[in-house]
Amino acid sequence: MDMRPEPFEPPAPIPRTVPPSKLEIIRTVFRNPLELWGTPSYTLPWIMTSFFGEKTLIVNDPGLIKYLLVDNAANYRMATVRQLVLRPILRDGLLTAEGWVWRRSRKAVAPIFTPRHAKGFATQMLAQSQRYAQKYEGADGAIFDIGNDMTELAFAVLSDTLFSGEIVTSSDNFADDVDDLLHSMGRIDPMDLLRAPSWVPRITRIGGLKVLGKFRRIVRDTMDLRLKRMAKDGDGAPNDFLTLLLRAAGPEGLTMEEVEDNILTFIGAGHETTARALAWTLYCVANSPHVREAMEEEIDRVLASGADPVDWLDRMPWTRAAFEEAMRLYPPAPSINREAIADDRWTSPSGEAVEIPKGVTILVMPWTLHRHELLWQKPRAYMPERFLPENREAIHRFQYLPFGAGPRICIGATFAMQEAIIALGVLMHRFRFDMTAETKPWPVQRLTTQPANGLALRVTARRCASSPS
Template identity: 65%
Template sequence: MTQSHAPFVPPAPVPRTTPPSRFEIIRTVMRNPLELWGEPSFRLDWLKTRFFNERTLIVNHPGLIRHILVDNAKNYEMAVIRQLVLRPILRDGLLTAEGESWKRSRKAMAPVFTPRHARGFARQMLEQSLAFTGRYEQAADNAEVRDISVDMTELTFDILSATLFSGQVAGSEEEFAGDIERLLSTMGRVDPLDLLKAPSWLPRVRGMLGKPILAKFRGIVEQTMANRQQLMRTDPDNVPEDFLTLLIRLHGPDGLTLGEIEDNIITFIGAGHETTARALGWTLYCLANSPSDRQKVEAEIDEVLVREPDPVKWLDAMPWTRAAFEEAMRLYPPAPSINRAAITDDEWHNGEGETVTIEAGTTVLVMPWTLHRHTKLWDRPAAFIPSRFLPENRQSIDRYQYLPFGAGPRICIGATFALQEAVIALGVLLSRYRFDCTKKTRPWPMQKLTTQPGGGLPMRVSRR
């Protein structure tokens, strides 16, 4: 894993060296929570602190992470502040549901997202990626500058719509990217009342601003469900056997309620495609600033596309392409925080004589943002070095030091789907076009629901 030149170090907030005041905490969390974290969070295995007089444990040790998210996961529920932010949007979708509702939804959707089933979506992913490149034909001839962050949102929406909903989502993708941005800029961010754990019935200003957009989203979902139910009644022989049909068929006393079905469709249309879109945008940005890595990825893609037309095999056949995507997710994790709260007192022993005591009610933060940049876990953690994720180097990465999809019972159900989607999309895009930065390409990582590029990603698209 050697580098013959200085690797690209993409932009990120400099860790704080002095604790922020209470006012600074509120202001920073409202503006960009990624700017809140101090130097100890990137250096220590764990750190106990108080956040608004609430006991908080920041965890970076892979063994302790495994204990909390896997071995003793039953003792850790979703943290209150996380639910205050996300539940108004997703309600009982898979990301926010708990208890029996979560168990029913997870069990119902698991068959759709097995690796074998995900491979069945590869051809549609390829077709949608190829169709999407049509909008770059004129741009490439004129080396046109486009906002790649918006483009990737539209591409992943096209793929999600085609694979899980057979292209039958009501509404248009032209409006979709802007609506997602507005929704996450309002309801998808922490409100000062959330920090104070004020009751959910107290109105949040940003939540009020986002309600019309959320209502529009839910209207789209209701119409999508109604259209499919009508087709199931009137023309059952021509009903697509997709994710939407599966969910609707699970409606009943022993299955999902109509509300749960709507919530899960909202979850997958919104959060499900947003995470992959952001990671794709960051990948193209990092490769544009790392010419030697981009050259390796382009050469690999060119070679594979000549000998292997079947996109099902691309994920394994393109290790450099996958590594670049995974390294971008390390530096800019789509979900930068995992929040839990201890239900009862707990202890963990590190095997070296140290014990971590976690009192009931303690908020536990497993932060991929700090974990993925931790100085004890990564060589040159701030640098873009895709080779660390090549097959021959992966054994040095602990399972619980890299969490782009989480871990444990609540690990992202669509992880295989997303990895395959990303490699296929990158394979198509980078086989035809080159994406370069301009003087205006100055993204700044900002935490909303995902790690987004503040200022967008204006990039020059040209034909290779």
């Protein structure tokens, strides 16, 4: 008999049972879009609805998702509202560029993120994780904001691997700067919902312009430093992401403005998704003793074997499953937005047709998709067992989208997965993370799924553990 307690059900908004008024929609979208969705979004395969007179198709059917994001992706561009939010921050970075600009940026960046190349970063990821773990030495039982800490750790990994440690900034307040940027610039303004032109001021974002300017200065200083080194050292300059982008600049390649936009995208947002997912994982594991026990046994065994960190992802199925389940419940990117370029039509295997008019907004929301009652058993519960190798076949490829899908799938997915497993392996081998009376996170959508109120956990050394070599 299985004597384990019921699985942990982490905090999340309860689905609405009454449709919100227009005023409620504006307030909720500005405060926290995750609180907007009603019961139909978690129980129906698709819904055609309307927001402020604009038709919107909310999609949770894996077959229809595949059609929209893969089979006929050419008919669906970035949604207007999404671009109104993101383009002021990232301009023509990889997340927001479209058409030819996106294609040439993707081509320029792709070589650094091939699985073979990404695996080459494992040693640096291990070293940065070990270095960051020293923060917890001697603070036995102290409480830390793990949300901030994982942002700092992910930034250290990104800086070392993609920029060879040459981002021109001190990371002392970097987590706070990212929070400020996303809090002020990464939310939907009422003017966005009304589809006001981008030149109309967004009052809610005025406070974020100073932080955005700071990030832009960091990028320009970083570019200038590397260009000087490339001119001086030639082939002796690091052959990393930064050099790759700068070498891609020129009449036939990227403009210097596009290089700047892509560097900002990776500095400001490229590490943010991994950082949030790591923090949510440690929180969920702290509330799931049997999961933590399985992870600790697995991590200790793999590290004791002396396995190369490049192999940890394959040799730690429980650790990987714990991370993937945290991304299911708290998807780093909680919504995928598209807009139909021309009329379209999709027919389900049962013969039911979905008419998709030109101009309709498409919402594929990992937040609701990952909690959908038609697709998941106990959808609100934290159950990493779903992602163990023997159970993965039950999960449809398009019912779980932590990194998106189709041509615009996250280019750094392999990088992020490897980074996360190495970080969890180092941290959980040496320390245990526990709940405190102050641990009261609430998921809020600010580009990523962030823990409002911080994520306070108590950190205690594991007496039986030794530092991995």
